[in-house]
Amino acid sequence: MLELLLHIILSAASAIGFSLITNAPHRAAGIIGITGSLSWTAFWVLKTYAHVNILLANMIGALIIGLLAYHLSRKFKLPENIIYIPCLVNLVPGGNAYRTILYMVQNRFIASLEQAITTFLIAAFLAVGLFSAQYLISVVRGIIYFRKSKI
Amino acid sequence: MRKMSYQRVSEVCLETGYLLINGGAESYRIEDTISRIGYSLGHRVNCYVTVTAVFIEVDGETSKFIKSNLGGTNLQMIDDINTMSRKLASHVMTPKEFAHEIDKIYRDKHTTDFPFYLKAFGAGLVSMAPMLISTMPVHYFIYCFIVGLIGYAISYYLSKISPLPYVDLFISGFTIALLGIILKDIHLVNNYHNIIIGAVMPLVPGVAITNAFRELVMRHALSGAVKILDAVLVATSIGFGIATALIIF
Numbered sequence A: 001m002l003e004l005l006l007h008i009i010l011s012a013a014s015a016i017g018f019s020l021i022t023n024a025p026h027r028a029a030g031i032i033g034i035t036g037s038l039s040w041t042a043f044w045v046l047k048t049y050a051h052v053n054i055l056l057a058n059m060i061g062a063l064i065i066g067l068l069a070y071h072l073s074r075k076f077k078l079p080e081n082i083i084y085i086p087c088l089v090n091l092v093p094g095g096n097a098y099r100t101i102l103y104m105v106q107n108r109f110i111a112s113l114e115q116a117i118t119t120f121l122i123a124a125f126l127a128v129g130l131f132s133a134q135y136l137i138s139v140v141r142g143i144i145y146f147r148k149s150k151i
Numbered sequence B: 001m002r003k004m005s006y007q008r009v010s011e012v013c014l015e016t017g018y019l020l021i022n023g024g025a026e027s028y029r030i031e032d033t034i035s036r037i038g039y040s041l042g043h044r045v046n047c048y049v050t051v052t053a054v055f056i057e058v059d060g061e062t063s064k065f066i067k068s069n070l071g072g073t074n075l076q077m078i079d080d081i082n083t084m085s086r087k088l089a090s091h092v093m094t095p096k097e098f099a100h101e102i103d104k105i106y107r108d109k110h111t112t113d114f115p116f117y118l119k120a121f122g123a124g125l126v127s128m129a130p131m132l133i134s135t136m137p138v139h140y141f142i143y144c145f146i147v148g149l150i151g152y153a154i155s156y157y158l159s160k161i162s163p164l165p166y167v168d169l170f171i172s173g174f175t176i177a178l179l180g181i182i183l184k185d186i187h188l189v190n191n192y193h194n195i196i197i198g199a200v201m202p203l204v205p206g207v208a209i210t211n212a213f214r215e216l217v218m219r220h221a222l223s224g225a226v227k228i229l230d231a232v233l234v235a236t237s238i239g240f241g242i243a244t245a246l247i248i249f
Helices: A002-021 A026-048 A054-076 A080-090 A094-105 A109-150 B006-023 B027-040 B075-089 B095-108 B116-127 B130-135 B140-161 B167-185 B193-203 B206-217 B221-248
Strands: B045-049 B053-058 B062-067
Touching: A002 A026, A002 A080, A002 B116, A002 B130, A002 B193, A026 A054, A026 A080, A054 A080, A054 A109, A080 B075, A080 B206, A094 A109, A094 B130, A094 B193, A094 B221, A109 B206, B006 B027, B006 B045, B006 B053, B006 B062, B006 B075, B006 B095, B027 B045, B027 B053, B027 B075, B075 B095, B116 B140, B116 B193, B130 B140, B130 B193, B140 B167, B140 B193, B167 B193, B167 B221, B193 B221, B206 B221
Parallel strands: none
Antiparallel strands: B045 B053, B053 B062
């Protein structure tokens, strides 16, 4: 339980920290913190307790970011990318990228290649999650529009 | 309401595009914003945005283009211009005021900015990455905070001193790895890998990668490919900095 609390606090802090680096507007800080911590906590709970495949967990984390960014950016009149750029920093596969370089230095090329492929796959699935959020939204909007125009 | 002249509209739109590119917006969004601004100024504006240039045609009369550079992120600028164009569309702001404001931002080349100590503090917060929680004791996060702050400060100052890209990231990656190894040698930590992973996080090209993927998906293949190449180069230069430190020591 304490660990879960630590996860929530640290992920919010790191999302807000990245928003400070990229000079995001002041009024967006709270929104960014909530979105970042929700997406990371969902990813971590899925990975640790539900034992979901790490690629699928990453995809769901990115999906949550995409949906929340769409909703909150419309609500608070912010551009969408202000919300999802700082939130995605938690999910970036930094550990795998580091291990790629580390094994390369230690002349363990096969292990290095494995880590490189994992890094690429995780990044690709993050993109898939973001895009499927966009796609879901456009499908829902299309259905609503279609129904209204028929009646 | 008197219409603005073609020349003035094309100038304003070009400056807006330039500022948005420097702020780090995606190209399809820039095209959308510019044509909306042109519509609210009373003209039909055609534009084409690549990652280093903006082409604009107003009412088929004048066409112009402006060059821009890759890199740099300023989300505040995107938000400012977005708010201004929304005000313009709802007639809260007159076209003359809008043009004046854009000119002002374009001349100064920056908007309100956080002071350096706050940015460095933010970099320290990013370095305490939540992915490391179960792999090391909690008090190690203090070392992560300090090392990440130093690494970010070095890259910040070097990028101000010299215009050459990538070298500042190489040097700050080298310094981070060096600090991690020193912390292990004086027996403060017993494993420096996690410290390095955390401290590198503020330098990771997250913005470039996300934007690049979104642009590729929206079929802006040219700017997407250029941005992916840039992100790979940034990541490689950080990685080679770390690798150099690990090889030497």
